[in-house]
Amino acid sequence: xxxxxxxxxxxxxxxxxxxxxxxxxxxxxxxxxxxxxxxxxxxxxxxxxxxxxxxxxxxxxxxxxxxxxxxxxxxxxxxxxxxxxxxxxxxxxxxxxxxxxxxxxxxxxxxxxxxxxxxxxxxxxxxxxxxxxxxxxxxxxxxxxxxxxxxxxxxxxxxxxxxxxxxxxxxxxxxxxxxxxxxxx
Ligand SMILES: CC(C)(COP(=O)(O)OP(=O)(O)OC[C@H]1O[C@@H](n2cnc3c(N)ncnc32)[C@H](O)[C@@H]1OP(=O)(O)O)[C@@H](O)C(=O)NCCC(=O)NCCS
Numbered sequence: 097x098x099x100x101x102x103x104x105x106x107x108x109x110x111x112x113x114x115x116x117x118x119x120x121x122x123x124x125x126x127x128x129x130x131x132x133x134x135x136x137x138x139x140x141x142x143x144x145x146x147x148x149x150x151x152x153x154x155x156x157x158x159x160x161x162x163x164x165x166x167x168x169x170x171x172x173x174x175x176x177x178x179x180x181x182x183x184x185x186x187x188x189x190x191x192x193x194x195x196x197x198x199x200x201x202x203x204x205x206x207x208x209x210x211x212x213x214x215x216x217x218x219x220x221x222x223x224x225x226x227x228x229x230x231x232x233x234x235x236x237x238x239x240x241x242x243x244x245x246x247x248x249x250x251x252x253x254x255x256x257x258x259x260x261x262x263x264x265x266x267x268x269x270x271x272x273x274x275x276x277x278x279x280x281x
Contacts, residue, residue, distance in 0.1 A: 097222045099155060100215060102163070104207045109163040111155070112148045112176070116164055119173040119196075120144040128197050132234040134261040151178075158222040165195065165208045174199045177208050179216065182223040189216060189223060190230050193243075205243050210280065213247065217275045231271040244271045248279040 102109040112120070121144035123129055127137050138144060151162040162178035175195030182189035193209050219225040231249060233240045241251075249271040257265035 097158075099161075100220060102211045102215060103168070104211045106168055107204065107208055107211075108166045108168055108171070109177070109208060109211060110166060112151055112162060112164045114145060114148055116173050117141060117144040117148060120148060120176075123173075123175065123194060123196055126197060129194050132237040132240070133194075134259060134266075136262070161221065162192075163208070163212065165204065174204065175208070177205070177212055179212070179221070179223075179229075182221070182226070184223045187225060187227040188230060189221075189226055189228075190232070192231075193240075200239065206246055209243065210247060213273070213278060214280055217278060227275055229273045231273075232268040233271065235267055235269055241269070241271075244273075246279070247273065248277040249273040250277070 099111040101111070118141070121138055121141045124135065124138040124144065124147070130137055154160040154162070160179055160181050162176050164173045165175040165177055166173050175193065177193035178191070179189040180192045191209070191213070193205055195205055213229060215221060216226045216229060231240075231244055232255075233244070235254075250273070252270045252272050255268045255270060258268045259266040
């Protein structure tokens with residue numbers, strides 16, 4: 097299946113390209129962006145190129161998908177979003193998203209994430225029809241929680257000390273969205 101590009105009111109969601117490496121480096125070398133991630137702040141531009149290659153190969157292998165979030169007006173990459181993994185048999189997937197801080201609080205994440213969830217629930221991804229989308233956040237990530245709540249996700253519990261990175265264990269707050277609960281507008 098060719099990469100499913102999407103267009104929203106203000107954004108273009110397209111496949112990441114190797115030419116995006118400067119913006120991807122900027123994104124993942126920003127401490128506020130990776131504060132709640134199991135990822136150290138990028139220090140070398142090469143890490144961005146490697147990440148883009150990895151994400152492209154994950155789509156080619158049909159095990160996940162990540163879109164570049166671009167402003168329609170300039171074409172500039174301002175963030176990414178996608179499904180980190182999916183399970184076709186169980187009809188569920190795990191979502192992720194990030195934006196450069198200059199673009200926070202302007203409704204861009206809602207716009208992009210709503211579009212990819214709509215696509216996922218309509219059955220137009222290589223994983224086929226989905227019934228449920230999951231998100232894991234770290235306690236304290238209020239922006240992410242607000243976004244999930246806005247789209248209809250329900251908080252389902254805390255997996256205690258389920259993650260280990262940056263030299264400590266982390267609780268994960270679990271959110272789930274059933275197709276019937278999706279707030280699409
Ligand atoms: C999470 C993130 C993508 C949100 O992006 P955003 O473009 O600011 O989100 P939106 O503007 O679409 O806002 C969505 C809702 O969250 C609310 N919100 C945004 N930031 C908030 C904050 N810091 N605290 C509380 N609510 C917040 C908005 O008010 C909006 O609700 P409303 O429409 O009812 O007012 C962005 O903060 C980010 O990139 N964070 C770093 C990466 C990250 O943590 N990703 C998630 C990992 S689980």
